[in-house]
Amino acid sequence: MSRSLKIVVTGPFGAGKSSFIRTISEIAVVATERRVSDATFASTAPGPRGLRAYGQPDKPYTTVAMDYGRLTLGDDVLHLHGTPGQARFDFMWDILAREMAGFVLLVDAAAPDTFAEARDLLSTFTALRRVPFVVAANKQDLPGAAKPEKLRPVLGLPAETLILPCTTARKTSVRQVLSQLTQLI
Numbered sequence: 001m002s003r004s005l006k007i008v009v010t011g012p013f014g015a016g017k018s019s020f021i022r023t024i025s026e027i028a029v030v031a032t033e034r035r036v037s038d039a040t041f042a043s044t045a046p047g048p049r050g051l052r053a054y055g056q057p058d059k060p061y062t063t064v065a066m067d068y069g070r071l072t073l074g075d076d077v078l079h080l081h082g083t084p085g086q087a088r089f090d091f092m093w094d095i096l097a098r099e100m101a102g103f104v105l106l107v108d109a110a111a112p113d114t115f116a117e118a119r120d121l122l123s124t125f126t127a128l129r130r131v132p133f134v135v136a137a138n139k140q141d142l143p144g145a146a147k148p149e150k151l152r153p154v155l156g157l158p159a160e161t162l163i164l165p166c167t168t169a170r171k172t173s174v175r176q177v178l179s180q181l182t183q184l185i
């Protein structure tokens with residue numbers, strides 16, 4: 001039976017979420033206009049932790065990159081939604097988590113200083129909805145990248161959680177991660 005699955009791609013800023021979705025998507029990435037709620041945010045371009053606000057302080061709207069991509073995988077159509085990596089947009093995670101069939105936690109395996117945040121994101125998402133997920137140890141092409149199994153104790157993952165190697169530049173690698181996830185759904 002064919003399925004339409006909403007998959008959320010989450011992970012710390014710089015983990016490779018946008019790259020992951022861009023590499024595999026059959027359609028172009030979507031950007032939306034968001035109302036700027038305070039001048040402080042609009043005046044910081046790029047914004048805190050790199051989220052770009054392409055706006056002037058007096059402009060009511062700013063463009064926030066919303067990662068959305070689509071992939072047909074066998075009988076399944078995957079709708080991939082990336083999370084914005086900024087605490088300010090926490091409210092969006094609730095929206096993103098609605099009808100989520102599963103999620104990918106993307107970790108920059110070469111950036112140990114982001115592991116604590118990845119662990120926090122994981123607790124946030126598992127608390128939002130109990131759905132299948134996989135962890136992708138990204139940037140395996142970098143010499144300093146931790147091997148997938150190294151992340152298990154660091155992220156406090158149980159033995160049954162799948163931790164897969166990933167390199168977002170390679171389509172086959174991204175596809176493999178999503179294929180493993182859909183098999184759990």
Ligand SMILES: Nc1nc2c(ncn2[C@@H]2O[C@H](COP(=O)(O)OP(=O)(O)O)[C@@H](O)[C@H]2O)c(=O)[nH]1
Pocket residue numbers: 011012013014015016017018019020085138139140141142166167168169
């Ligand atoms: N070497 C390497 N760099 C990557 C990989 N995936 C993403 N990057 C780079 O990491 C940076 C952050 O990626 P991005 O997709 O913007 O991360 P996001 O903040 O999670 O959306 C960019 O410079 C990417 O080119 C990967 O698998 N290997």
Ligand SMILES: [Mg+2]
Pocket residue numbers: 017018019067082
């Ligand atoms: Mg991004």
